[in-house]
Each structure stands twice: as structure tokens, then as C-alpha cells.
Amino acid sequence: MAGTSDLDVAYIARLARINLTEDEAKIFQKQLDDVLKYVEKLRQVDVTGIDAAAHALPVFNVFRDDAARDWFTAEQALSNAPRQANSLFVVPKVVE
């Protein structure tokens, strides 16, 4: 679908695993084209000499001991499953 940006909503929605109606795709295309046009302003920023500001503290990496600890039982992990059987999540068949 042609918009004013390189974004093809129908294609990206498939990548994101969201089915869209044609009407929805058309509306989103227009709206997101507008957002992308707005975001273009970032191309004009000269960032030379500006330090990256990713965090208020000089935190770069965090390590901990690789130690086992108690966590959910299978029953707890499955407690919200829409479908389950034999302590497993049930999904449609994926191999023929």
C-alpha cells in the first residue's frame, strides 16, 4: 500500500502478527505516515559533541551468581493457559 513514507502497514502488521482489516490498514497508514514525517526532524540534529545520556548513573553491566532458586511450579505457570493438557500448553499443530 502506497503511503508518503517507506512504511507498508499491511506488510509490517504481518511481521508483527496482527491481522488488520483493509480499512484499519488504510487509517493506520495515514496516521503513521504523519508520525514518521514528524520524526524526520531528528535527521536535522547535529549531535557532534553531545554526550549520550542513556542513564543517570554510570551503570553498564550487572552480574549475579548463576544460582538456582525456587520459581513457579508447572501448575502455577499453566494456571492462566487458555488451553493445556499433560502439563503442557496446547497450540494448533505446527508440523504436518
Next chain:
Amino acid sequence: MTGNELAALSIADLQSLLRRREVSPREVIDALRERIEAVDPDIGAYLSLDIEAATKEAEHANVDLPLGGIPIAIKDIINVMGQPCTCASKILHGYRAPYDATVIQKLRAAGAIPFGKTNLDEFAMGSSTENSALKSTRNPWDLSRVPGGSSGGSAAAVAADEAFGALGSDTGGSIRQPAALCGVVGLKPTYGRVSRFGLVAFASSLDQVGPVTKTVRDAALIMNAISGHDLQDSTAVNEPVPDYNASVGNDLRGVRLGVPKEYMIEGIDPQVRAAIDAAVKQLSSLGAEIVEVSLPSTDYAVAVYYIIATAEASANLARFDGVRYGYRAENPKDVLDLYGRTREEGFGPEVKRRIILGTYVLSSGYYDAY
């Protein structure tokens, strides 16, 4: 004291009454329930309430703990064991949290009682609470207006005396803005101060949990309870937590406050401008040194937000696929149909837009551009 008078108290004042045994935790829950029954049909701050569980906890509350016997409302994007956590989305229909978020564990350890789940924009994506897929929340000061968002339920509940204090979450203003619109105190803590374990993730490099309260002192009491290091969230920094309560009520001599000139722009509402000026004057009269500062990148903040927040959301919300929890589309013909229709039927339009934009900005050509 009538139930309404009780419900109108700050956390600090309620705490004094509880500790003097002039009121029991049980009576506090009753007063809050009556208040909610009277006003929430108009305001719509709460998505779910479990009075029975709260009453049971009130029976053995230890009022001498820092927040002993104080009910705290929780934005419905934070997991409270055994309670729903809808994120105001259809896609989490039927879900019940099998664990407590770290902030909930910490509130309980401080003696507080998690009480009720408050409305929000779906997955915290919005600024008015109108994007909730479940109900709309109105501003208690004027029911024809929005409470702000996304933590609009928390802010409205506190403003309407339906809660003594609440937790919200803030990614791009979602605590601060509804607090401002409802005339209550809201704080987004510094990133890393508060654990997000058990907060349903939206944009992980921006999300923080924080308090919504009637007074600054109450915000300090909640911050004391919820702050600190957590092995379950590696972004929660291992730094000492000061006693926030100790700095409340002091003068501000020796404190230098910057007022960013880029924030005081054309088009700012005169009433908002006057309120800011009055606050600056008040802080100055308390001894703070006020300096004008410049944050020259301010103009680009929203554009950067659109890229970072949507990119991270598209990855975080990939987990909602109809397999492990929540809503699942009926009779899927294969697994792609299961994913595609579950997400079509489960997500509202704003969430879909952000996931699609985020998926796009992470795609190869665009990713390289930024």
C-alpha cells in the same frame, strides 16, 4: 469521624490515628469501600476491587510498621498475587497474577494493604485514560473532563478520596501528567530507583513505578517502602536508599533548582504558567537558589520517544500471543492464524499502531537510519 472524613485523610494522618488505636485497619477498609460505592459509579477509577481479601489482611495488620494497615491502590499493570491484571486490555481477559511484583512485596513488608486495581490507558499507552478497553475514568473535579493518563485511575482515585495513595507507572509522563490534571502529587522516580519486576513492560528503558499521593510527605513514605535494589530487575541499581521522610518539611537552603527555559514556551496555558511561577516562588522563599538552565534537546524529545517507546513496546508485547495467558481467538486454523487473530481481537487501536510503528523502526533500513 465520619467515613468521608476518614477517607479524606492523608497517609501520614491516617497512620497517626491507627497508631493511637483511634481507628482500626478494618474500619479504614470499610470507610474506603463506602466512599468508593458512593462516588466511583461516576468517576470510574477502579477496574477491580477485592474487599474480602483486603479486609482479611486488615484483620492482622501491624500498624506499627512504616505503612501498617494503610490501603494502597494499584495501577492495573502491576501484578498483585491472585488479582486480575488486565492492563485495561481485552488481551489479558481472565488472567490472574500468580505472583506479587517486587513493589507489592515491598509494600506488604512495610505493612500496607494492596487495595483495588485502577484504570489506565491500555498497556499504559495514552495520556487521558480514554484508551482503556474496559471503561473510561472521569476527572473528579469536573466529570466532563479527562483525568489524564495513563495512570488516570490512580490519580482520580486519590483525588476523589477513593484511595489514600496509589502506585502508578510512568514511561513518558504517565504518573506526572494525570497527577497534575487531578491536583495530586505524582513522582516518576529516577530510572533504577524502583524495581519493575512484576510491572507489565511497555518501554523498558523508560518505565518506572512511582507514587500518587495527596501530599509530598505521603510520597516520601511510599518511596521509602518501594525503593531499592532487586535481584529480579537488573536495572534496579544497587545504591543506598536515603530516608526520604527525613527531608520532608525542611527548608531548602543549599539546594539549587534549575528551571529549563525550553519548558516555558509560547502557548503554555496562562494558568499552568502561573502555577509553575507560584511554585518556583515558594521554593525560593524556602531558601532554594533558582537558576535558569537550558536543555537544548527538549524539542526532539517527543520524536525520540516515538522511536524508542514503540520499538521497545513491539518487542515487549510480542509475548501476548494467546498461548500462555489471557485471551485466545476461537478455532484457529493454524498457529499464525492463532497469533494474528488473537492480537487483532485482543489489542485496541492505539496498541496496534504502536506495535506496528515499533516493528517498522526496528526493521533493517529504518533501524540503520537512527
